[in-house]
Every structure is written in structure tokens, then in C-alpha cells.
Amino acid sequence: xxxxxxxxxxxxxxxxxxxxxxxxxxxxxxxxxxxxxxxxxxxxxxxxxxxxxxxxxxxxxxxxxxxxxxxxxxxxxxxxxxxxxxxxxxxxxxxxxxxxxxxxxxxxxxxxxxxxxxxxxxxxxxxxxxxxxxxxxxxxxxxxxxxxxxxxxxxxxxxxxxxxxxxxxxxxxxxxxxxxxxxxxxxxxxxxxxxxxxxxxxxxxxxxxxxxxxxxxxxxxxxxxxxxxxxxxxxxxxxxxxxxxxxxxxxxxxxxxxxxxxxxxxxxxxxxx
Numbered sequence: 001x002x003x004x005x006x007x008x009x010x011x012x013x014x015x016x017x018x019x020x021x022x023x024x025x026x027x028x029x030x031x032x033x034x035x036x037x038x039x040x041x042x043x044x045x046x047x048x049x050x051x052x053x054x055x056x057x058x059x060x061x062x063x064x065x066x067x068x069x070x071x072x073x074x075x076x077x078x079x080x081x082x083x084x085x086x087x088x089x090x091x092x093x094x095x096x097x098x099x100x101x102x103x104x105x106x107x108x109x110x111x112x113x114x115x116x117x118x119x120x121x122x123x124x125x126x127x128x129x130x131x132x133x134x135x136x137x138x139x140x141x142x143x144x145x146x147x148x149x150x151x152x153x154x155x156x157x158x159x160x161x162x163x164x165x166x167x168x169x170x171x172x173x174x175x176x177x178x179x180x181x182x183x184x185x186x187x188x189x190x191x192x193x194x195x196x197x198x199x200x201x202x203x204x205x206x207x208x209x210x211x212x213x214x215x216x217x218x219x220x221x222x223x224x225x226x227x228x229x230x231x232x233x234x235x236x237x238x239x240x241x242x243x244x245x246x247x248x249x250x251x252x253x254x255x256x257x258x259x260x261x262x263x264x265x266x267x268x269x270x271x272x273x
Contacts, residue, residue: 001117002027005211005227005239007034007124007161009051010063011041011085012215012269015224016050018246019214022194028228030056032116034161034211035124035131037107039063039078040265041215042254044085045092045103052106060112061124061161062132068107073132077262084260116159117231125162127153134163135208137179147177151206157237158208159229165219166212166227166241168199181219182241194242201237209239222248222272 004023009016023031033055038044040063051058063082066074067089071082093100112130114122123130128150139147151171167181182197201207212225223243230238252266 001231002029003116003229003231004028004031005034005159005209005229006031006055006214007211007226008036008061008164008213008216009033009041009047010036010039010213010215011044011047012224012251013041013043013046013050014248014251015215015246016047018244019224019226020050020054022242022244023226023228026228032056032114032122033058034122034159035059035061035110036063036161037061038067038085040081040261042251042258042261044088047215048103048106052103057114058110059114059122059124059161060110060131064107064110065131068104077264081261081265084258116229119231119237120157120159120229121154122159124160126150126160127158132162135160135169135210136163137165137167137169137181140169140177140179144177147171150208151177154206154208156206157201160208160210161213163210164213164217166210166225168210168239169208171206172204174204185241194244195240196243197241199239199241201239211239211241212243216269217272220272222270 031054033051037047037051066082067085071079116122121127125131126133126135167179169179171177185197185199211227214224217225223245225243228240248269252269255261255266256263
């Protein structure tokens with residue numbers, strides 16, 4: 001089974017289309033979304049429709065929740081973007097009640113937690129707070145108790161998004177927690193420049209995988225990020241991390257043209273932060 005993992009699209013249509021085209025080329029069995037389809041970006045309607053069409057299921061991210069309900073604990077820029085996105089979705093309902101309401105119903109149906117392949121617990125943030133708790137690599141040093149508690153709450157493996165930083169958290173009884181960025185992992189296909197790292201799961205480790213962000217990377221790398229999870233019965237499971245270039249200028253120009261979206265949301269795409 002080959003499952004594409006996408007997350008944190010944030011209304012970035014150009015990045016999403018680029019990722020989906022690459023997924024098509026690699027012939028995966030299914031695609032799942034770990035949340036935050038909307039928020040920040042200029043094309044929430046198109047991104048919702050593509051996720052609904054292409055993904056087996058999606059999770060509720062904190063920005064999806066904010067658009068449906070209330071953007072609590074958001075900074076001013078994020079809150080304004082959430083309110084703008086909500087207005088855009090409501091205007092779409094007025095123009096076409098059938099498709100507009102179908103879109104809102106899709107968002108309302110998505111869950112905060114799913115189980116994949118009876119092994120992988122899937123949440124947007126963390127198993128402790130599925131919608132909005134961040135798990136950062138710095139937490140291993142700065143808040144080890146938090147990291148240990150989160151690992152105690154998973155049986156084996158977990159898939160998350162939210163931080164917009166790709167990588168794998170691992171935990172063993174002998175060594176405790178660690179975090180590995182894709183660039184530090186091995187790459188068995190050096191002829192593919194978009195494949196930046198592969199992690200093979202070991203029987204004695206717990207692991208939390210973050211595929212990174214499709215639409216707003218925050219690891220000082222401006223390329224869209226996603227991963228493919230391989231779960232063959234007769235071989236160790238693996239996760240492959242990919243980064244792809246897309247037309248950032250086209251997205252940024254759309255953001256700059258929308259008065260209610262802060263220009264910084266376009267600027268940050270070029271910086272990968």
C-alpha cells in the first residue's frame with residue numbers, strides 16, 4: 001500500500017496542483033490530508049474541492065476549525081485570513097447553493113482523528129490535542145516531558161501536520177526521543193532530486209511522521225512538501241519525503257491583490273517560513 005500524505009495546504013492552489021500531479025505520476029493507492037486545507041491562501045474554494053475529490057479523507061486542522069467556528073488564539077493576520085475565507089465560502093453558497101453547501105458539509109464532516117492501516121494514529125496537531133497542539137523538534141530539548149507524554153499516548157506510530165516542518169520523531173526505550181529532518185535520512189534513489197529522504201521504521205521504535213506543508217513550508221525551504229508512506233506486509237514500512245518547486249509568484253500576486261489578506265502571507269512563501 002502506497003499512501004500519499006499531504007497537509008497544511010492553506011488555500012495554495014498552485015502548490016496543491018503541483019503536488020497532486022506528482023502524486024499521479026508516482027501511482028499511489030490513495031491520498032490522505034492531515035488538515036488545514038484553508039487559511040492564509042487565496043484559493044480556499046478550489047483547494048477544498050480538490051481535496052474532497054482526490055483524498056480518501058481529511059482531518060480537521062486548526063484553520064479549518066477557525067473558518068467553521070472561531071479563530072481563537074490566532075494572531076491578527078491569521079484571524080483576518082480566517083474571516084476572509086469564511087466570507088468567500090459564504091458568498092459561494094449565495095452564488096450556487098448546491099455546490100456551496102456541499103463544500104461546507106464536507107468541511108463539517110471531517111474528523112479530528114483517524115486510524116490508518118490499523119497502525120497509524122492520524123491527527124493534525126498531536127494525539128494529546130488533535131487540532132492545535134504543536135510538536136516542534138526543539139521540544140525534545142526544551143520540553144522533554146511533553147514529548148514523552150505524547151509518545152506514551154500512541155501505541156506505535158502517528159501521522160501529524162501543523163508545524164509545517166517535515167521530519168520524523170522517534171522514541172526508543174534505550175535512547176529516548178529524537179527528531180530527524182528528511183535531509184538527514186538516507187536516499188536510495190539519488191537520481192530523483194525531489195526525493196530528499198527516506199525513513200524505514202524499526203520494530204523497537206515509536207514514530208511520529210510529519211510530511212511538512214504543501215502550501216506554506218516553514219523550514220527555510222520554499223518548495224512544497226509531502227510524503228508517501230509504504231506499508232507492505234512483507235517488508236518494513238517506509239516513508240519517502242518529497243519537495244517540489246511551484247509558481248510561488250503566482251500565489252503571492254493573488255494574495256497581494258486581496259486587500260483583506262496581509263502582504264506578509266505572500267512574502268513568507270518566498271522565504272519558506
